[in-house]
Amino acid sequence: MSKLKVLIVEDEPVIAENVSLYLDNNDFEVSGIAYDSHEAIEQLNANTPDAVILDINLDSEKDGIDIATYINAAYQIPFLFLTSYSDKATLDRAKEVKPGGYIVKPFNERTLLASLQIAISNHAAEQKGSMPPISMDKINRHLLSPLTQREFEIIGFICEGHTNTQIAEKVFVSVNTVKTHLKNIYLKLDVSTRLALLKKLRELMIR
Amino acid sequence: MSKLKVLIVEDEPVIAENVSLYLDNNDFEVSGIAYDSHEAIEQLNANTPDAVILDINLDSEKDGIDIATYINAAYQIPFLFLTSYSDKATLDRAKEVKPGGYIVKPFNERTLLASLQIAISNHAAEQKGSMPPISMDKINRHLLSPLTQREFEIIGFICEGHTNTQIAEKVFVSVNTVKTHLKNIYLKLDVSTRLALLKKLRELMIR
DNA sequence: CAGAAATTCACCCCCTCGGGTGATGCGGAT
DNA sequence: ATCCGCATCACCCGAGGGGGTGAATTTCTG
Known part of the structure; x- marks a missing residue:
């Protein structure tokens, strides 16, 4: 069985590389790293991953929640929010796009992996007997x-x-x-x- | 000997509280937490700390580097940048205000304390025989x-x-x-x- | 009191941005 | 050939930001 591909959407290179490292060490394949919303959409379309780790704070133009909306519309793949936001309005918006989970910065390897695995398995469970994918x-x-x-x-x-x-x-x-x-x-x-x-x-x- | 007072300037409550906790646990006194540049200046003037931990990314109006400039001008106290920025232009600006060090997110308790203690002791060393404080x-x-x-x-x-x-x-x-x-x-x-x-x-x- | 400094404001210019109106050219379908 | 869809562009307008000129009022000060 091939590794699960994960897309990382994170504008801060330090954190992105950190996440990438954690995933590499743990039987995930990093399908790509998107440093802004443009790249995120591109990489989603070009090389559709099995899951996405989304920083909420991206460029001011489009944030992780917008990307999540796009993911929900175009693909049905699980995603996690990676964030340090506790702003209520933002959390309310985030809640509406039904994320697979939240990872709060600063985080450690164990937290990241646990959250990701839970998100993927929950998503798989929900998919059984639900609507067909919409392109x-x-x-x-x-x-x-x-x-x-x-x-x-x-x-x-x-x-x-x-x-x-x-x-x-x-x-x-x-x-x-x-x-x-x-x-x-x-x-x-x-x-x-x-x-x-x-x-x-x-x-x-x-x- | 009384504890050293540290001001935390960090717009993300989660991180600010984390830092606060780390400091409390290790014989520092948190003189205050400023969530934006206004509060930072206010707290500096109201209750001048012995050191400052400065997030570089604050409100869009004034960032941590601006606060650092102010600190250099008004008080001569050591400060550390807390950041996830690796953007070159920003780092160049940051370098010019002579920070006591950088703490890169995500960070752990050990890193934070070590950086802070080094910054404080280096700053004390530099102060010997230098110019008098300017109000x-x-x-x-x-x-x-x-x-x-x-x-x-x-x-x-x-x-x-x-x-x-x-x-x-x-x-x-x-x-x-x-x-x-x-x-x-x-x-x-x-x-x-x-x-x-x-x-x-x-x-x-x-x- | 007289003069200078400080504070307040009204216009004017130029720019950018968002939105609206009208017009031109090009290609395909009838 | 005609008409329609599509893409292209030129103006016009109002709002709002930054900067400049000139002027009135208060306040401090010699």
């Missing part, structure tokens, strides 16, 4: 059907908290163009601000 | 002599990263007034932007 594609087609490729691309950046100008630079297009795409997205999804858009997307994603 | 008042009078009370107050908020509007609200004054004070400060210190002002202040503070 990201299906979600897009069904709920975001009216959206264009380009528009979907723009939404991606919006989710990551980029400004119109930043998006324009990344897509090699004028700011005005980005604004137009935004306008059309707003029309199609019946919203009129980016915040409302994000709220809407979250609703759509969480079934 | 904040003297620095103000000498280097920032042309500045008004009000202007000094404004500078305080500027250092904490507030916008003119935010300052106006705190001081119960119009934004325009804040801008005028700023203008006068710029004149007196021969700068023309807030960034230049901060740079200048840092220069003045670090002797």
Whole structure:
């Protein structure tokens, strides 16, 4: 039986390497380390792991809880939050995405492994006789059907908290163009601000 | 001999309490816990400790390195950085304020105590035969002599990263007034932007 | 009391950001 | 050829931040 692949999403290299080391020592395979939300999504899609360890505090654009929402929508794999947050609002948000567990910094090898193993086995138990996996594609087609490729691309950046100008630079297009795409997205999804858009997307994603 | 007082500046309660516990267990007295840069400055002035443990990542307004700069200027007490940052630019900034040491998260009790004791004893050694302590008042009078009370107050908020509007609200004054004070400060210190002002202040503070 | 310093404020300029309107060109489907 | 979807962009607007000019008021001080 091959090792279980684990993705580490952690912006602080010191901690990421620590976790990686712990996993290596204990019959897990580290499928990758993502240092920000972009990399996290990329690595999830490119090399889907069997479990994810998610730092809640990532870039200001998108945090671990957002990644967790994405994981719930696109893949059904267990994930653990790695955090030093005890802020109530954040914990409330975290609770809603049904994490497999929390690892509080500072933590030790034993804690990490125990939490991970419990999360994986609980998740396996829950999966028995539950809904079939939903692919990201299906979600897009069904709920975001009216959206264009380009528009979907723009939404991606919006989710990551980029400004119109930043998006324009990344897509090699004028700011005005980005604004137009935004306008059309707003029309199609019946919203009129980016915040409302994000709220809407979250609703759509969480079934 | 009374216990050495240590101030903890750490925005994450879990870690702060951990550190506090470690210190309590080992013949140090925790003089206070500051969860943000405001509290840090307040507690420094109110109940000056013998050493400070400083998280580098605080509020976005002012980080641990800024607090360290303040400590160097106003008090000559040893401080340690508590961090998970390995970002080069930050480490370069940190190096310049001459910290007594770094504690990398995650850390254990032994590491924390060893680092703290080394920092304190090194600092004591360096103090022998060096310059006399400089009070904040003297620095103000000498280097920032042309500045008004009000202007000094404004500078305080500027250092904490507030916008003119935010300052106006705190001081119960119009934004325009804040801008005028700023203008006068710029004149007196021969700068023309807030960034230049901060740079200048840092220069003045670090002797 | 007179003058200087300190404090307050009103405008003005320029920039960026988000959002809205209208227009252009290109390709595919009818 | 026509129409529609898609992508592209130019302006316009209002909000808000930073900085500059000028001016009024209070307060301290010689």
